[in-house]
Amino acid sequence: MEHSVERDQPLTPAGRLFLQPQLNQIINCAIAGKHPIDVAAVKAQVQNSVMLKHPRFCSIMVRDSLGREHWRKTEVDIDRHVVIRLCPVSEDPSISDDEAVNDYMADLSVSSPLSEDKPLWEIHILAAHRTAVFRVHHALGDGISLMSLLLTCCRRVDDPEQLPSIGGVGTASSPLRRRWSAWSIVKMVWYTLVFVMEFVLRGLWLRDRTTALSGGSGVEDWPRGLATARLRLEDMKTVKRVVADATINDVLFGVVSSGLSMYISTCPKALPEGLKMTGVAMVNLRPQPGLQDLTELMMGGKSRPQWGNKFGILLLPVYYHKDSSNPLQFVKRAKAMIDQKKLSLEAPCSYRIGNLIMSLFGPKVAGILNYRIICNTTFTISNVVGPREEITLGGNPVKHIRATSSSLPHAITLHMVSYAGVADLQILVAKDIIPQPKLVAKCFEDALHQMKEAAEAITSSKLT
DSSP, X not given: OOOOOOOOEEOOHHXXXXXXXXXXXXXXXXEEESSOOOHHHHHHHHHTSGGGXXXXXXXXXXXXXXXOEEEEEOOOOHHHHEEEEOSOSOSOTTSOHHHHHHHHHHHHHHHOOOOTTSOSXXXXXXXXXXXXXXXXXXXXXXXXXXXXXXXXXXXXXXXXXXXXXXXXXXXXXXXXXSOOOHHHHHHHHHHHHHHHHHHXXXXXXXXXXXXXXXXXXXXXXXXXXXXXXXEEHHHHHHHHHHSTTOOHHHHHHHHHHHHHHHHHHTSSSOOOTTOEEEEEEEEEOSOOOOHHHHHHHHTTOSXXXXXXXXXXXXXXXXXXXXXXXXXXXXXXXXXXXXXXHHHSOHHHHHXXXXXXXXXXXXXXXXXXXXXXXXXXXSEEEEEEEOBSSOEEEXXXXXXXXXXXXXXXXXXXXXXXXXXXXXXXXXXXXXXXXXXXXXXXXXXXXXHHHHHHHHHHHHHHHHHO
């Protein structure tokens, strides 16, 4: 009689990196319902979803005698993964549901690790606020993978039998697919050398100048605040149309640049015009299949999906400008910078450098170098495309989807998720450094509003 033995599977290099103490990252994703949550329906939806058929979500993380991490298959007890909280997060009636959930997620970002005696994910149901908070360790996968898998637990409002669809999120930079001229090749080589050199120096000693937004070593343990900036995708498209060849990401980064400048202008300490502040962005390095395609591949298709963490790091500078009389200039500057990044091989080079360091020196050294890069920059930013149409979770129509992560040495981290025409930008701050996260959120919303007005004025002048 033959017996099949399931062997432990080793973690990917990026998965091991995210388990290092200084970079231990958990993704917290809040899905708010329009109606009270039916806990039994949510459990049944999750129990029958592709998520629990995926090996990473039914495996525990174990360490061998050498301390190396592996995945080991185990039985999943759904009741151990669903945490039900019936009482409101706050007893203050003046605090809205959105504010209460943000406070809850801010506390989770610094004080609530996942237990390693079960698969590294949980669902917290905040019944009083009609919200489910999905908590997934970053070692299981990156934002693109996890968003696709999370939505297998959901269905479309207009067709309850169908899974949601998500827009494509292309690769960070696909320079090898372009048609090249000799001058373009020269620029690609030059930009790659410059950006990779800066990336290396950031891991050693090169540091942003201290501002009202600066964090540093140890800040990841400080109390956190969380606020939401709501950005309409139609407004961003209005701005995009008047800036030649701009993308939504160009507009987003222009909004970030303008909003941060607005906030710093409210601070008492004056800064020189044009001061550079650097953001760290994690960028997808693989083609993004649709949700249905990914599900089919995971369930036994001929091709294997590239599951897990496959991303490069981009260092994205913004510059402080007090004068906002022409808000579209922020978008134009952002586009010029991002075009250079797209032309370079910075993202794939950073990915390969990270893998090389992991192979040669192990996760501890790689963790220290990545930690130093974060300490030497000003903020983190991510952008994940969510479902285009309205969806349901356990039969409950979803009002919004918002995501953030465990705190980092940065004093401010930005995570944007789009859903049904609205992009929610979650702003996680160290409260002792940035005491008014709602003011930062308002600066971002005002920045987009000013850009939209300027874009509409240009459109109107062309029509007349």
